[in-house]
Amino acid sequence: MKRLYADIHKTIEGFDLNVKIESDAARIGILGESGSGKSMTLRSIAGIETVDSGHIEVDGRVLFDSASKTDLKPQKRKVGYMFQNYALFPAMTVLKNVMAGMGRQTDENRAKAADMLRRLRMDGFEDKFPGELSGGQQQRVALARIMVTEPDLILLDEPFSALDSYLRDRMQVEMLEMLEDYTGQVVMVSHSRDELYRFSEELFIVSRGSIIRHGEAKAVFRDPESTIAARLTGCKNFSEAVQTDKHTIEAIDWGVTLKFRKKVLHPVHCIGYRAHRFDPVWGDKQENCIKCDVVRVDDLPFEKNYYIRTLREDEPLCWFVQGEEQRIINERGLPDYLKFAEDDILLLE
Amino acid sequence: MSGFVELAKILDWSPLWISLKTGVVATIISFFLGLWAARKVIKKDYRAKSILDGILTLPMVLPPTVAGFFLLLIFSRRRTFGIFLNDTFNIQVVHTWLGCILAATVIAFPLMYRNARAAFEQIDANLVYAGRTLGMSEISIFWRIVVPTAGPGIASGTILTFSRAMGEYGATSMLAGNIPGKTGTVSQRIAMVIQDGDYVTAGFWVVIVLVIAFVMIFLINMITGKHMKNIRKW
Numbered sequence: 190m191k192r193l194y195a196d197i198h199k200t201i202e203g204f205d206l207n208v209k210i211e212s213d214a215a216r217i218g219i220l221g222e223s224g225s226g227k228s229m230t231l232r233s234i235a236g237i238e239t240v241d242s243g244h245i246e247v248d249g250r251v252l253f254d255s256a257s258k259t260d261l262k263p264q265k266r267k268v269g270y271m272f273q274n275y276a277l278f279p280a281m282t283v284l285k286n287v288m289a290g291m292g293r294q295t296d297e298n299r300a301k302a303a304d305m306l307r308r309l310r311m312d313g314f315e316d317k318f319p320g321e322l323s324g325g326q327q328q329r330v331a332l333a334r335i336m337v338t339e340p341d342l343i344l345l346d347e348p349f350s351a352l353d354s355y356l357r358d359r360m361q362v363e364m365l366e367m368l369e370d371y372t373g374q375v376v377m378v379s380h381s382r383d384e385l386y387r388f389s390e391e392l393f394i395v396s397r398g399s400i401i402r403h404g405e406a407k408a409v410f411r412d413p414e415s416t417i418a419a420r421l422t423g424c425k426n427f428s429e430a431v432q433t434d435k436h437t438i439e440a441i442d443w444g445v446t447l448k449f450r451k452k453v454l455h456p457v458h459c460i461g462y463r464a465h466r467f468d469p470v471w472g473d474k475q476e477n478c479i480k481c482d483v484v485r486v487d488d489l490p491f492e493k494n495y496y497i498r499t500l501r502e503d504e505p506l507c508w509f510v511q512g513e514e515q516r517i518i519n520e521r522g523l524p525d526y527l528k529f530a531e532d533d534i535l536l537l538e
Numbered sequence: 539m540s541g542f543v544e545l546a547k548i549l550d551w552s553p554l555w556i557s558l559k560t561g562v563v564a565t566i567i568s569f570f571l572g573l574w575a576a577r578k579v580i581k582k583d584y585r586a587k588s589i590l591d592g593i594l595t596l597p598m599v600l601p602p603t604v605a606g607f608f609l610l611l612i613f614s615r616r617r618t619f620g621i622f623l624n625d626t627f628n629i630q631v632v633h634t635w636l637g638c639i640l641a642a643t644v645i646a647f648p649l650m651y652r653n654a655r656a657a658f659e660q661i662d663a664n665l666v667y668a669g670r671t672l673g674m675s676e677i678s679i680f681w682r683i684v685v686p687t688a689g690p691g692i693a694s695g696t697i698l699t700f701s702r703a704m705g706e707y708g709a710t711s712m713l714a715g716n717i718p719g720k721t722g723t724v725s726q727r728i729a730m731v732i733q734d735g736d737y738v739t740a741g742f743w744v745v746i747v748l749v750i751a752f753v754m755i756f757l758i759n760m761i762t763g764k765h766m767k768n769i770r771k772w
Contacts, residue, residue: 236670237671262670264671264674266671267673274662276664278665289672290673334672338672338673
């Protein structure tokens with residue numbers, strides 16, 4: 190069983206990083222805004238960044254331990270790191286880049302490197318220089334260069350942020366395919382919930398240098414637990430909340446009383462609702478509804494964003510409508526009410 | 539023109555060989571010392587960097603005669619270090635070819651060092667980190683990643699160093715003197731024949747220097763240009 194354990198404490202220029210990541214998932218995601226400490230976490234695991242105290246272990250091999258003063262050099266960690274800009278060596282050909290971490294330039298190594306390039310569909314590019322490749326091709330070379338060294342762990346630092354948006358979607362799918370043969374764990378850091386939702390089995394959410402939520406990726410999206418985590422997973426609508434009884438929560442900012450069939454057990458101070466989840470209601474008002482008073486409409490290529498008046502002037506509700514639903518609205522006109530589905534209401538601390 | 543050909547036949551060519559040898563040796567020494575110093579200096583903090591940089595650049599800023607003065611002070615056979623070198627290792631610097639090399643190296647070294655340093659500082663730190671996570675040794679990272687990536691800067695440093703070393707006059711004349719066939723470089727020969735009023739011989743040497751300088755620069759540009767495919771034009 191593969192297992193990553195990283196307990197990292199570090200203070201740098203007034204920023205405190207205190208993260209603990211423990212996972213035996215094959216694909217681990219770290220979601221956070223820029224400056225949240227997610228990249229620093231990755232760099233600490235790789236040994237590029239120094240750590241003040243803690244313990245880092247991959248498959249039972251200790252890479253760092255402040256108690257026993259263990260601090261392996263990045264060279265000895267067997268941790269592959271893919272940089273945001275891929276960091277291909279500009280003065281080396283593609284083949285030489287892939288061979289860079291293989292030690293001696295033997296024929297055997299050359300064949301192995303060429304084989305890896307073939308597996309990542311980069312054969313024919315062996316003698317090109319990185320500057321002659323597209324972003325997607327550079328990424329594949331960077332991955333080949335890592336995989337050929339057979340690391341115990343692979344770290345991907347915002348791997349898609351340098352790509353054009355149309356390439357990004359394709360490379361996300363390709364990345365999963367390319368990593369299929371790799372048996373070790375892979376950690377991916379990103380600020381994009383879409384990338385991580387697709388990629389991760391287990392997801393960690395980082396904010397201001399600490400992990401604020403972790404768990405099975407789908408479960409984290411379903412129940413982010415905190416406002417910050419909900420926002421990072423893409424939730425657009427938030428309201429301050431007051432619980433009046435076991436089955437009722439008052440959404441103060443929206444002026445809506447929400448009834449729950451199930452008992453609400455945890456203390457709730459805030460509720461969130463995803464912009465895609467509203468049910469349009471025509472005719473009479475039902476339970477858990479808000480009046481559909483549209484203050485603004487944004488027309489996007491594949492969806493319409495409606496903004497609905499609430500009690501807070503500056504914060505209208507976002508309602509995002511796509512495809513079939515939009516077709517119905519075009520036919521019937523705007524609904525009279527929007528209904529909050531009980532199962533989609535995020536109860537937040 | 540026929541005068542020049544006649545002149546070429548009877549000319550003492552030794553200054554050319556002395557200058558070329560001096561230039562090549564001083565460039566090789568400066569190359570390795572310059573890369574080494576640049577690598578050390580960029581790792582220092584701001585304060586130490588400023589001080590070290592100042593010391594290493596000084597020979598370039600000072601008049602060469604001032605550098606020559608200090609070199610004489612150190613290596614004169616009447617002074618402690620000069621005596622030590624002479625008695626222990628039988629090494630003489632003043633009025634020898636070694637003096638030529640030393641003077642040229644001291645004067646030209648800052649050009650190598652400064653160009654290398656500037657080129658190193660432009661390098662994306664991720665390249666070095668990538669090398670480390672791939673398991674490459676620090677030495678291997680330096681010679682296989684850092685130096686080739688800094689190639690254009692290092693190449694221009696090398697060209698400038700060679701040109702400066704080959705043409706060195708001030709410090710060389712003080713330390714090594716102008717002994718024909720031994721320390722008499724082209725620059726010194728030009729100055730000497732002009733003092734004698736022999737402008738034809740001076741002009742002949744000037745043309746040779748111009749040709750060599752141009753060919754060297756052209757060659758190095760060609761060699762480095764080939765490996766710079768990856769650097770995009772702007």
